[in-house]
Amino acid sequence: MNRLSTNGPFDLAETLNSGQVFHWDEIDFEGHSGFAGCIGNSPPVFIAQTGPEEIVTTAETNQQGLFAEATLLVREQTGSVRQTNPVASYLGLDLPVERIRATFPENDEFLKEAIHYCPGLRMVRQPVWECLATFITSSLKQVAHIRDISLTLRRRFGNRYEFAGREFFSYPTPEAIAAAGEAELRKCALGYRAKSLFLTARMLKDGEVDLADLARLESNREAHDFLCRFHGVGGKIANCVLLFGCGRVDAFPIDVWIERVLRKAYRKRLKGPKLQAWAEGYFGPFAGYAQQFLFHYARTGKLD
DNA sequence: AGCCAGGAAAGCG
DNA sequence: CGCTTTCATGGC
Numbered sequence: 001m002n003r004l005s006t007n008g009p010f011d012l013a014e015t016l017n018s019g020q021v022f023h024w025d026e027i028d029f030e031g032h033s034g035f036a037g038c039i040g041n042s043p044p045v046f047i048a049q050t051g052p053e054e055i056v057t058t059a060e061t062n063q064q065g066l067f068a069e070a071t072l073l074v075r076e077q078t079g080s081v082r083q084t085n086p087v088a089s090y091l092g093l094d095l096p097v098e099r100i101r102a103t104f105p106e107n108d109e110f111l112k113e114a115i116h117y118c119p120g121l122r123m124v125r126q127p128v129w130e131c132l133a134t135f136i137t138s139s140l141k142q143v144a145h146i147r148d149i150s151l152t153l154r155r156r157f158g159n160r161y162e163f164a165g166r167e168f169f170s171y172p173t174p175e176a177i178a179a180a181g182e183a184e185l186r187k188c189a190l191g192y193r194a195k196s197l198f199l200t201a202r203m204l205k206d207g208e209v210d211l212a213d214l215a216r217l218e219s220n221r222e223a224h225d226f227l228c229r230f231h232g233v234g235g236k237i238a239n240c241v242l243l244f245g246c247g248r249v250d251a252f253p254i255d256v257w258i259e260r261v262l263r264k265a266y267r268k269r270l271k272g273p274k275l276q277a278w279a280e281g282y283f284g285p286f287a288g289y290a291q292q293f294l295f296h297y298a299r300t301g302k303l304d
Numbered sequence: 305a306g307c308c309a310g311g312a313a314a315g316c317g
Numbered sequence: 318c319g320c321t322t323t324c325a326t327g328g329c
Contacts, residue, residue: 021312139311145327146310191325196312234312255310272319295310 001030001055004088011120015091018296020124020244022134022147023154023171029164032056036163038154039090040127042169043161047087052120071087095249100286110265110289113230114297117131121296128211129204130171131245136200136232137193138240143299145189152188156180160277174276177201194211196232203230220248235276243288252279252287257298 024035034048045059157172178201185194227238242251283290
């Protein structure tokens with residue numbers, strides 16, 4: 001088992017259960033209580049928290065052929081592959097937590113409260129495709145149901161693995177989703193989202209669009225517009241993908257919870273693009289990180 | 305039973 | 318353009 005420092009306060013369980021990812025299973029493994037799941041198409045890994053700033057994982061650092069997706073992601077974002085553990089990259093352990101918090105607006109007592117509620121919350125960095133696909137299936141759904149949909153799609157169209165006496169499934173590739181067809185996807189309780197997921201998968205399978213191009217786009221605006229070309233992707237989901245999949249921590253998704261927070265705690269009556277613009281300006285270069293504290297606090301803590 | 309859920313596309317005026 | 322309706326499904 002590989003021992004990793006988390007580089008600041010970290011809470012594994014809250015991070016994996018804060019609505020950024022929807023497929024990690026709590027299991028016991030080699031005397032540790034932790035989480036197991038797939039990252040991209042690689043075999044499942046196990047992660048457990050062993051201290052306030054320490055985790056252990058079965059994932060090995062920078063091993064050739066392991067976690068091609070995670071390695072590619074790091075290369076795209078940093079221009080080089082550092083000696084990094086794919087799990088550390090996935091969990092955003094390289095983000096400078098203290099420096100990020102220093103950029104948040106001063107005298108914002110509500111945000112301070114939200115951070116104090118769960119200081120170990122991090123932004124994950126998922127493989128872009130599974131992030132995009134999962135959030136396409138998330139529209140107008142509750143977190144628990146998004147989880148169900150993810151599992152159903154994985155079971156039916158993903159790769160099956162065995163680990164610790166259980167079975168795990170990778171997220172199906174665009175090819176697998178496209179091959180399944182819209183009708184089969186509908187049987188996974190997707191409803192009207194089946195069409196969007198199918199069309200998006202087909203565009204990628206046909207090479208009409210390449211998600212690897214996303215990392216090369218300089219501005220958030222360009223990347224945002226790039227994602228909005230997919231059926232079923234509007235402003236909110238595009239921002240989720242930028243934030244949870246592309247490591248663009250300035251992206252600020254506004255969902256019903258965040259809108260509620262901005263209305264109640266910040267007394268903002270603005271709507272749509274105006275509210276979006278205000279939030280991005282107010283919370284600053286790491287607005288997305290602030291958003292995650294607010295979202296988690298509002299959803300699991302006490303709002304109003 | 306009725307309402308709401310991490311919205312977006314299509315259809316209006 | 319900006320506003321309204323429609324789209325499936327499950328949980329409470």
